[in-house]
Amino acid sequence: MKHSFGYKFTNGMIYAVLSLIGLVTLLPFLYVIIISFTDPSEYLSKSLILIPEKWSFSSYRYILSTEMFIRSLGVSAFLAIVGSIISIMITSALSYSLSRRQFFGKKFFLLAILMTMLFNPGMIPNFLLVESMGLMDTIWSLILPAVTSAWYVFLMRNFYQELPEELEEAAKIDGSNDIGVFFKIMLPISLPAIAAFGLFFAVGFWNTYFNGVLYINSEELRPMQVVLQMMLIQASTNVADPSVAAMLQSEQMLPPETIKMAAVVVASLPIILVYPFLQKYFVKGMLVGSIKG
Amino acid sequence: MIMQEVVVTLSQSNTEHAILASGSERERGGKKRSRLERMKVIIAREKYLYVLALPGLLFFLIFKYFPIWGLALAFQNYSPYLGFWGSEWVGLKYFYDFFTNPDFLLLFRNTMAISLLNIMFFFPVPIVLSLLINEVRSLKFKKTIQTIIYLPHFLSWVIIAGICFIILGQSDGIINKIIVELGGQPIGFLTEPNYFWGLLTAQSIWKEAGWGTIIFLAALAGINQDLYEAAQIDGANRWKQMLNVTLPGIKSTIIVLLILRLGQVMEVGFEQVYLMMSSPVSHVADVFDTYVYRTGIQNGRFSYATVVGIFKSVVGLLLVVMANRLAKKFGEEGLY
Secondary structure: OOOOHHHHHHHHHHHHHHHHHHHHHHHHHHHHHHHHHEOHHHHHHOOOOOOOOOEOOHHHHHHOOOHHHHHHHHHHHHHHHHHHHHHHHHHHHHHHHHHOOOOOOHHHHHHHHHHHHHOOOOHHHHHHHHHHOOOOOOOHHHHHHHOOOHHHHHHHHHHHHOOOHHHHHHHHHOOOOHHHHHHHHHHHHOHHHHHHHHHHHHHHHHOOOHHHHHHOOOHHHOOHHHHHHHHHOHHHOOOOOHHHHHHOOOOOOOOHHHHHHHHHHHHHHHHHHHHHHHHHHHHHHHHOOOOOO | OHHHHHHHHHHHHHHHHHHHHHHHHHHHOOOOOOHHHHHHHHHHHOHHHHHHHHHHHHHHHHHHHHHHHHHHHHHEEOOOOOHHHHOEEOOOHHHHHHHHOHHHHHHHHHHHHHHHHHHHHHOHHHHHHHHHHHHOOOHHHHHHHHHHHHHHHHOOHHHHHHHHHHHHOOOOOHHHHHHHHOOOOOOOOOOOHHHHHHHHHHHHHHHHHHHHHHHHHHHHHOOOHHHHHHHHHOOOOHHHHHHHHHHHHHHHHHHHHHHHHHHOOOOOOHHHHHHHOOHHHHHHHOOHHHHHHHHHHHOOOHHHHHHHHHHHHHHHHHHHHHHHHHHHHOOOOOOO
16 A cells, blocks of 8 residues: 555654653663763763763673672672562462452451552551551561552452363362362462463562562662662752761762662663563563453 | 553453442342351452451551551641640631641642643643654554653652753753853753743653553553544545544543643642742742641641641542542543
């Protein structure tokens, strides 16, 4: 089919506008990466750098040698791994049982869970709850309150509803109870979906920030996002935590900017690495049951 | 996030009702035993399902329902030393304090301004973007653009704020460096109160607009392709097809999402505001959540901050309920 000039022109415009939008999205990242690899002495000597003449790893070498940043990466990695495993187990078990027809009282529980989406008691009651449970300043204060949400339960339940019931019946004839059916059959066949949800939980835990501000006092337990925020924002004002301010003062006199940007890149890297896998699933995951004919 | 959340739950209620109906019919059709006995039998038979559900249900009970009890703090002069049982009851004192405090109007104004700007300028962007993406015929190009514009959604607000500082900062931001290089005066993008609301809106668009297209692209994919052929036969050009086929096809999605967004008007991205806030802009940046954090957690006025939280939650709940009613009036399914 031949297209008119007008058609081709509109096409060209659409491609141009979208390319521009893509570029606007990417350019800030690109600039951050460039700064993080800029040679420190060049950064200090020039007022404006678009493309550095000399590239260098020294900011990365420095940031990855500071104990505080490394430890915070460890905390966030622990959150992402342990937190996601707990989240997946609890969410999938709950969603699976709520997807079974024979679950008596299902309607009541679903409504109760839905209600939590509509009303949030707020920061102070949540804070006092964590405090009264004795979770303050422990790693569990960052995991337990964030284990799951109504949204994930509904999404996953939708998924389990679509699995054929015959599977369950066959296993039950072989003498398994519901727990056996869940672990031996339902979990293994839903592994791809579980993986997708797991990645979502992992990204959420990796990005844990404000709960860290609220519940964590000890330096060793600070999640990476909290340390990053202290480096990025507090360090430029005078209210900086002394330990963080010290961290930006390297012996080699590296500029704080290149150190900060190296930290930003390190913090984003895990997400950018899992992103291709995430993307494979998330559109599907998001749309499970969401589109009506 | 909110948008997807909503639509996912929306569509569930349908299948839900069907399944629940069939379930309860089955139960009703049973023998003439007392209700309680029947319940016991069913629960005993399905005990393993309850074991599976237990940890999750406990989570919701402890972390979502138990804190509601903490709202009683609002009527006390709560002191952490005396504890809940030892603190003095003061009735509505803190409600009076909050509503007569000039801070109240300021918080209300800031919340509304940030939210309404977001609805006016953010809300249409994913729609326009998805319409553009929908017109792209090259699959490869489409995939690439989608991959790029979804990415910022997964990065934390801390990272976004950090990027914002290195781009827009007064002395070390690249834009100001270019301006200075060209002989201009640096602009305080981050510190000028007049720019602050716009800055938040632009940031939200940059981070979330791409992700927001998912729901509209799905709605677009659901439009019957025959309609386009029919329109072409009638001689409609691309623009006319968009006006007469595409837009009507996603109209109901747009309306529902808009109504439900209006129901969330009290919700302002807390982490975003908290991270971008600095003393020069605090009078335009302070919203309910940042105020609760400052007065409650930082200054230890727990009861007063609880009142602020209650006000926000209750108004938020009312708005969601109203929005839901309104969505149903438009013949759409609501949130519940």
